[in-house]
Amino acid sequence: MVHLRKIEPSDLPFLYQWENDASVWADGSNHNPLSQQDLRAYIESTTGDIYRDSQLRLIIENEGVTCGCIDLFDFDPRNRRAALGMYIAPEFRGKGVGKQALQALEQYAFGHLNLRVLYAVIAANNIACSALYRDAGYTPSSPLKGWILESDALIWIKNQ
Numbered sequence: 001m002v003h004l005r006k007i008e009p010s011d012l013p014f015l016y017q018w019e020n021d022a023s024v025w026a027d028g029s030n031h032n033p034l035s036q037q038d039l040r041a042y043i044e045s046t047t048g049d050i051y052r053d054s055q056l057r058l059i060i061e062n063e064g065v066t067c068g069c070i071d072l073f074d075f076d077p078r079n080r081r082a083a084l085g086m087y088i089a090p091e092f093r094g095k096g097v098g099k100q101a102l103q104a105l106e107q108y109a110f111g112h113l114n115l116r117v118l119y120a121v122i123a124a125n126n127i128a129c130s131a132l133y134r135d136a137g138y139t140p141s142s143p144l145k146g147w148i149l150e151s152d153a154l155i156w157i158k159n160q
Contacts, residue, residue, distance in 0.1 A: 007046060011059055019033075019039065058071075068088040070086045079117070082113075105118075119155055121144070122155075139156065
């Protein structure tokens with residue numbers, strides 16, 4: 001069973017590995033390696049309160065094993081919306097972890113934070129990720145031509 005939890009100092013080795021996985025940089029906003037000091041400073045500075053930090057990173061655990069992270073960012077409390085992003089460690093991909101993590105995040109975002117819109121910007125050529133969002137009830141919106149150097153992108157939106 002997947003659950004989400006607040007980031008802790010002991011997560012530093014995982015974050016260091018995941019943030020420096022250059023194979024996924026094209027799909028996210030990170031385009032350069034991050035040092036352990038960069039990540040340590042982030043862990044120490046984040047409060048875990050999206051209203052204070054304007055973003056929230058949660059660690060994904062499956063039966064006590066750390067297997068990824070999921071983020072809310074571009075938080076807009078007035079319009080009650082946020083973007084989301086997710087990283088699943090390669091050894092846990094294709095096993096339903098992402099689907100369960102997305103469901104848990106939606107319950108938190110729509111139920112507790114009272115958001116009305118979640119969205120993700122996904123490279124058009126990222127078939128697996130697009131399938132995840134489609135199967136979770138997200139609707140593709142306008143294509144973003146040339147949004148990502150390697151591909152166009154789609155905004156996948158879910159309204160509460």
